[in-house]
Amino acid sequence: MQPLIDTELWLARKRRALARPVGGADFLVRRAAEDLADRLGAVERRFGKAAALFCQTSAAAQVLADSGKAGEILRVEMDEAFLAGNPGLVAPPETVPFEEGSLDLVVSLLSLHAMNDIPGVLAQIRRALRPDGLFLGALAGAGTLAELRESMLAAETELYGGASPRILPFTDVRDAGALLQRAGLALPVADVETVTVRYDTLFDLAADLRAMGETSPLIDRSRRPADRRLFARAAEIYAERFSDPDGRIRASFSIVWMSGWAPDASQQKPLKPGSAKVSLKAILETPPKT
DSSP, rough: OOOOBBHHHHHHHHHHHHHHHOTTTHHHHHHHHHHHHHHHHOOOOOOEEEEEESSSSSSSHOOOOOOOHHEEEEEEEEEHHHHTTTTTTOOOOTTTOOTTTEEEEEEEEGGGGSSOOOOHHHHHHHEEEEEEEEEEEEEBBTTTTTTHHHHHHHHHHHHHHHOOOSSOOOOOOHHHHHHHHTTTOOOEEEEEEEEEEEEHHHHHHHHHHHHHHHHHHHHTTTOOOOOOHHHHHHHHHHHHHBOOTTSSSEEEEEEEEEEEEEEEEEEEEOOOTOOOSOOHHHHHHHHOOO
């Protein structure tokens, strides 16, 4: 498989963002952690051993601890810097460092979109889960930064007669469900939550993306230095197409949530075709009671 993402560059930018924190720039991580708490709260069971996999901060592990639903909690990060001196494991990107059937719960927040082999990572997670173990994950999905993508594409085409990729090709929610099935996870569910953030200008959005460490890590990104003329024109197009009446621009962040269970005999199974007691045809043809 031809890699699309320079994972080392993504990590380097994450480390730089961590070393130069900007207040409020972690709003997506905080939102994802809040959503994780809600989703975990809806699960009526307790998990013996849980792993927070590549979550970049302690937020997910703290949610697990606060929920009271996990006995043992392990953090796994791609770099020691993310652990900030706290206990945890460091593993190479796209590696799930657990033995087969050793975990009851795996959660991952806002890192899977930076993996070249998402199916492979999900397959490793499935392997690490005990029967009836749960995976809950969130990643940036299709629609994220759609306004910025369109504005940059239009400006670069106008100025240079062509455009190169500058923003990741994010996963669609339907594809996310298929990825869960491909990994062998049962009862797969994928849904999307869209967060709309408003900024004064494109440059303020770009500053937040740098503070998140989420500027483009594409291998085939343009090597031509992006001059001020390109960004100035893109900012004009952005304001023309995606501004509110007060002049502020909108930026969309789509968070795709994935959940699936390691198969187990105790889980509900779909009915076999033809096993229904009453046919849909009969129901539709029965006249209503008066």
